[in-house]
Amino acid sequence: MTTNSAARERFTLGRETRLPPLLALALCALATWLPGPAPASAQETPPVAVIGATVMASTWQDPVEALGTLRADESVTLSSTLTGTVSALNFEDGNEVAANQWLVQLDDAQAQAELRAAQALLGQRQSALNRAQQLQDRNLGVRATLEDNAALVKQSEAEIDAIRARLADHRLQAPFAGTVGLREISVGALVTPGTELVTLDKLDTMKLDFTVPATLLSVLHPGLTLSATTPSYPDQVFRAEVATLGTRIDPISRSLVVRANLPNPDGRLLPGMLMEVQLNQPAREALTIPESALVPDGERQTVWLIEPGQPPHVTRREVATGERRQGEVEIIAGLDGGQRIVTHGTLKVREGDPVELVAENVGEGDIKDVLERQRRAIESRASD
Structure with missing residues (x-):
């Protein structure tokens, strides 16, 4: 009797100790089927504040950069053709002289x-x-x-x-009006044939010679505009037009010499100066976007395209780019005129994110003001 009672007691205790795990398993299964709170990813994402721009067609000129050298419009070095002694000089260093004015007199x-x-x-x-x-x-x-x-x-x-x-x-005269150089001789000096006596340059107009690839021969013609700068005057841009094209192509460099005439009324430009030339090819129409809108993706170039909607959202679009100029890039394929893209805030958005366009077509100089207004607006909403 005692033995059976003890056995029943152990059986009853074993059942009591095994019930909690079974109950826990049932609760877990029930929790799986019952609806719970929505995960954070399924909640509505607030729009991302961005600055955008409109894809626009604009006039585009492909620049050709080259290095050129200045030459005087007319330049000559006067020298003696006979042996003699200098008896008189009729100029000083840097004088402006008239045509046919005598400069050096030999005995x-x-x-x-x-x-x-x-x-x-x-x-x-x-x-x-x-x-x-x-x-x-x-x-x-x-x-x-x-x-x-x-x-x-x-x-x-x-x-x-x-x-x-x-x-x-015996008397050397100026063949044209111009500016004489430094005087290197004195009265009484003995000169012989070939002795250089004085230089004379016509500086009111300068010839700018530079070379361009022969592949551009089809678009080169007199009248093309260009701009030139020199380290001597880094803040000044000199503008001119192509005057003449060379008649021969260098067989080694496959380049052509092009000449432009630069007005030089104040005489600031001098022969031998190095000039950095930017030649403007004929204008054409091209789709352009701000360069800041480009998002590199490996070897590809992409942009964030703002798709219309309530609210608007962004999708990544691959584009093919062409020429570039300061702050702008040409779009060859991937976008159409009138579409809107993200220019600032490209690192904050992801595919499909809703966006809030706080400004559009803003110049680089105005970005700081836009960001400051946005900061104030956020602080105002926070205080409310």
Whole structure:
């Protein structure tokens, strides 16, 4: 009797100890089927504040960059053609001189003496010719004598012309109006043929020569506009037009020399200056977006496209880009005119996120003001 009672008691205790795990299992199964609170991902996502821009068609000019060198419109180095001593100078360093103004005078005393002797001989021969002519008019002279005297007069005239030409070589004149360089000679200096005496440059207009690839020959023509800068005046842009195209293509570099004329009324530009040239090709229509809208994705370029809706949401769109200029990029494929894209806030959005467009088509200089207004609006809503 005692034994059976003990057994029943152990059985009853075993059942009591096993009930809680079974109950827990049932509760877990029931919890699985009963609806619970919605997960956080299923709750409504607040719109992300972004700044956008509209894809627009604009006039686009593909720039061609090149390096060029300035040359004077006219430039010459005057040198002596004979041996002589400098007797006078008619210029100072950097003077503006007129055309045909004499600059350097060489000693011409000997040539002047030769000229006077030749002129005296010409007078003598002219008198002899006159007497022979008078006798011939009276039928008293010989025809051959008259012809010999006439030939001697012509000979003397030719000798005088030659002496005067040598005298002209003693005085160097400016072939055109311009600016002389630094004076390197002094009165009394002995010069020989080939000695450089003075430089002369016409600086009111400068020739800008630069090279471009021959592949652009089809779009190059006189009249194309260009802008040029130089490290000497970093804050100034010089504008001009293409004046002439070279007639030969370099067989090694496959490039063509192009020349433009730069006005230089104040004389700031000097021959030999290095110029950075930006040549504008003919204008064309192109779709453009702000460069800040591009989101690199490996080797691809993408943008966040703002799809219409309540509220608007974004989708990632791959685009093909073309040329770039300051702050803008050309879109070849992937977008249409009039569509809107995210320009600021691209790192905060994900595929399908709703967005709040706080500003559109804002310049880079106004971004700070837009962000400040947005910050104030958030603080105002928080305080309410």
